[in-house]
Amino acid sequence: MNNQVKDGKTREIFSESLFKGEVRFMEQMSLHTSLRIGGPADVFAVPEDILSLRNMHASLKRNQIPCLPLGGGTNILVRDGGIEGVVISFKSFKKIEILSEDDNYVNLSVEAGTPLQRLVRFSAENGFAGIEGLAGIPGSFGGAVCGNAGAFGYEIKDVLVSLAILDYESNIKNYKAEGIDFGYRKSGILPGEILISAEITLKKDRKDNVLARIEGFLSKKREKQPVWEPSAGCVFKNPPGLSAGKLIDEAGCKGMRIDGVEVSSIHANFFVNKGKATAFDFIRLMEEVAHKVREKFGILLEPEIRIVGRESVN
Ligand SMILES: Cc1cc2nc3c(=O)[nH]c(=O)nc-3n(C[C@H](O)[C@H](O)[C@H](O)COP(=O)(O)OP(=O)(O)OC[C@H]3O[C@@H](n4cnc5c(N)ncnc54)[C@H](O)[C@@H]3O)c2cc1C
Numbered sequence: 060m061n062n063q064v065k066d067g068k069t070r071e072i073f074s075e076s077l078f079k080g081e082v083r084f085m086e087q088m089s090l091h092t093s094l095r096i097g098g099p100a101d102v103f104a105v106p107e108d109i110l111s112l113r114n115m116h117a118s119l120k121r122n123q124i125p126c127l128p129l130g131g132g133t134n135i136l137v138r139d140g141g142i143e144g145v146v147i148s149f150k151s152f153k154k155i156e157i158l159s160e161d162d163n164y165v166n167l168s169v170e171a172g173t174p175l176q177r178l179v180r181f182s183a184e185n186g187f188a189g190i191e192g193l194a195g196i197p198g199s200f201g202g203a204v205c206g207n208a209g210a211f212g213y214e215i216k217d218v219l220v221s222l223a224i225l226d227y228e229s230n231i232k233n234y235k236a237e238g239i240d241f242g243y244r245k246s247g248i249l250p251g252e253i254l255i256s257a258e259i260t261l262k263k264d265r266k267d268n269v270l271a272r273i274e275g276f277l278s279k280k281r282e283k284q285p286v287w288e289p290s291a292g293c294v295f296k297n298p299p300g301l302s303a304g305k306l307i308d309e310a311g312c313k314g315m316r317i318d319g320v321e322v323s324s325i326h327a328n329f330f331v332n333k334g335k336a337t338a339f340d341f342i343r344l345m346e347e348v349a350h351k352v353r354e355k356f357g358i359l360l361e362p363e364i365r366i367v368g369r370e371s372v373n
Contacts, residue, residue: 097137130202138368171201187261216241304328
């Protein structure tokens, strides 16, 4: 891709008649991830509207250039070699719109790039209940849907009605949420598909009730998570019926460190960047921790964070 970036293909894909938005070359992904880790993306594109997104997507497919949709970058580890092809940012897609409501329920359309916490605040301010447990989860609404984010018994899938997805042929299709296979920290949205927006349904409640529940969840989070240090949230999924954090702690890994990455002493399933951490260090620490848990409990931990990118820049 590096060569393609420099040649005429890029000029065609991002020509003014086809694409409106921002385009940056060799953009350090450490600027776009909560871990502050990650080498350069060949291209970092911020389409301004749906037409530009579709045109770009179609040209990328035609030219066999890979692309990676990015939300808030809070559940992703980008390798030190960065990302081949185009990273698509959804920063410009952040509209929340009321579609319909009655005395008990409201239906909202939410664009993928909407910060999840903006949606949580909007719901609280209007007395809409159903996503209070998602308070404090960073990142975008789109990222939350793609990974079925959740906490305290709440999951985003429980409020979804339908999803608008850009498919491989660059067509936008609407799917009923019940037809999509959501599971623990995963959705049936396939790699290569792009979530544009989704409709959600929330229950009407008293504003102070919603706010009180949110406050309760936020204070639990502040107590139990190192929210002030760069991390990507939970590194490993909880094995069925167990807590990955507890297993890591009991395997003696709390505070373990490889160069710039440390297993948090507050929450053992959070690995934090202590300064100049690299993805290489992070993956070594993941392997070391997984090895210790396996040795002690015979349990194989599965990553929750998505690891993407190349080992080194070509
Ligand atoms: C301090 C902290 C606390 C956290 N607490 C929680 C928690 O309690 N519960 C929880 O579930 N998670 C938690 N997380 C993890 C993370 O915030 C969530 O998983 C979040 O929903 C990820 O959203 P994002 O926009 O940052 O996704 P990104 O990291 O940007 O992307 C994640 C994946 O989704 C894909 N993706 C993103 N947007 C789209 C799109 N529009 N279309 C197609 N694919 C897309 C990306 O390609 C990538 O594969 C926490 C993270 C941190 C740093």
